[in-house]
Amino acid sequence: MNKNVQQTSVNSSRRNWLKSVGLGAGAVALTTSVDSIMGDLRAAGMPTEHFPSATPNVNDGLVRLSSNENAFGPSKKAAKAMQSELLNLARYTDATVEVLAQKIAKQEGVSADQIVITNGSSPILFGYADWITKNGNKLVTSMATYEGVPRGAEFMGADVTYVPLAADMTFDLDAIEAAVTEDTTAVYVCNPNNPTGSVVDAAKLTAFAKRVSKKAQVFIDEAYIEMSDAYPANVQSKLVAEGHNVVICRTFSKIHAMAGQRLGYAIMPSEQAKTMGGMLRMGGVNYLALVAGMASMDDHANLNTMRSRIKTERDKLVNVAKELKQPYAPNPQGNFIYMDTGMPHDKFAEKMKAQGIKVVGRTWPGYDSWSRISVGTPAETDACVKALKAVLA
Numbered sequence: 001m002n003k004n005v006q007q008t009s010v011n012s013s014r015r016n017w018l019k020s021v022g023l024g025a026g027a028v029a030l031t032t033s034v035d036s037i038m039g040d041l042r043a044a045g046m047p048t049e050h051f052p053s054a055t056p057n058v059n060d061g062l063v064r065l066s067s068n069e070n071a072f073g074p075s076k077k078a079a080k081a082m083q084s085e086l087l088n089l090a091r092y093t094d095a096t097v098e099v100l101a102q103k104i105a106k107q108e109g110v111s112a113d114q115i116v117i118t119n120g121s122s123p124i125l126f127g128y129a130d131w132i133t134k135n136g137n138k139l140v141t142s143m144a145t146y147e148g149v150p151r152g153a154e155f156m157g158a159d160v161t162y163v164p165l166a167a168d169m170t171f172d173l174d175a176i177e178a179a180v181t182e183d184t185t186a187v188y189v190c191n192p193n194n195p196t197g198s199v200v201d202a203a204k205l206t207a208f209a210k211r212v213s214k215k216a217q218v219f220i221d222e223a224y225i226e227m228s229d230a231y232p233a234n235v236q237s238k239l240v241a242e243g244h245n246v247v248i249c250r251t252f253s254k255i256h257a258m259a260g261q262r263l264g265y266a267i268m269p270s271e272q273a274k275t276m277g278g279m280l281r282m283g284g285v286n287y288l289a290l291v292a293g294m295a296s297m298d299d300h301a302n303l304n305t306m307r308s309r310i311k312t313e314r315d316k317l318v319n320v321a322k323e324l325k326q327p328y329a330p331n332p333q334g335n336f337i338y339m340d341t342g343m344p345h346d347k348f349a350e351k352m353k354a355q356g357i358k359v360v361g362r363t364w365p366g367y368d369s370w371s372r373i374s375v376g377t378p379a380e381t382d383a384c385v386k387a388l389k390a391v392l393a
């Protein structure tokens, strides 16, 4: 990271503005409320007319518990790091991408040439779907899982096998293994799984991946892994380090609360990283995301606090599901729960919207009366609990 551009080169009116919006040195008081950010901007004499149209989905007055965002917001250290680099945007980011790759490599015990860094992890998921179509065209995964890879692969013409969830609503690794044949290209496992929040036993997943990856590449999406109670024991990066035919996918959108900044990465065999990397990076990665991501990785205290705050909010949703006697996917480990509301998902979403809460507006085949609900800040989750009682009691 180039530190040549220091605060001294920031003119004083800009410095005052940064300070007034909570980004000034020593005054990193970030808020997650769009209205209050806009109020700050207006008070500082900044034009804000482009904001409402740019963020209609955020600025619609609803409590947004629909996309598994992390409402607690990013690390203050990440915000400060971005602030100090605001005027250092003139250069392409290849060298900084390499610095982050080295940092991730050290943390995950892999080598830097096994890492592909992208603007959010979605480009990896869709790029991987494309890779499937060019390498045999057959994917095996579970029902009720995150659609990036499977729907992307289907859209591009791949043959996707969806194996039912196990009775406890976890990924049924035995059934998935039984569905893998010699011509399967890849297996997609989401752990913790979106939307169920379930985690599979770490040792069982390791053994599964070692066996299955001899036939087909095993792609493990660990978007929510840092939120799981047993993190880092659930992490499977070591499989790539040991040379197994496995891909691990991560994002800074979840525990790092940087969904709006876009940063994600994959860990994969180095030859594949070389060929997929150039294509997936699509001309570079956002510099401020890289800067923020590195600072956030170092802010262990924030990540630990985040894990426990998310658990506290998640427990509130689990408890209300129990109290209302609504079935839910057991032991959720992400920042959301998956619940049977007893009514079609769109009707439930409509009723929750009338209560001021936005829940996921889509469904997963076979689970039409189930809905995924994300946790929010304490006030937001409390409002959701109240709304659930009004809608379901």
Ligand SMILES: Cc1ncc(COP(=O)(O)O)c(C=O)c1O
Pocket (backbone or CB within 6 Å): 067, 068, 119, 120, 121, 122, 123, 125, 146, 148, 190, 194, 221, 223, 224, 250, 251, 252, 253, 259, 263, 264
């Ligand atoms: C399991 C999973 N993987 C990947 C993503 C993609 O996130 P992003 O593109 O923000 O990294 C999401 C987003 O919700 C997700 O739930």
